Amino acid sequence: MCNPIFDYDEGNFIYPTSRNMGIDSDGDFYMCMGDNMSMDSDTRELHSGSV
Numbered sequence: 877m878c879n880p881i882f883d884y885d886e887g888n889f890i891y892p893t894s895r896n897m898g899i900d901s902d903g904d905f906y907m908c909m910g911d912n913m914s915m916d917s918d919t920r921e922l923h924s925g926s927v
Contacts, residue, residue, distance in 0.1 A: 883914070885923040890914060 880889040883900065890898040896908045905917040914923050 881914075881925045883923050883925045885921075885925075890925065 880891045881898065882888075883890050883906075886900065886902075888901045890900045890906050892898045898906045898908070898914065900906065906914040906923070907917055909915050909922065912924055912926060914925060915921065916923065
């Protein structure tokens, strides 16, 4: 499994669950949209982050 990704917008970590999906410490699911971009599955907001 990969290392967690720090979400600059929320200030927490996203933990990868599969190749394109992850979950943060609040229980929100995220979908990978690019190298440093993810989308919150509930709100459809884009977030930037880094490994």
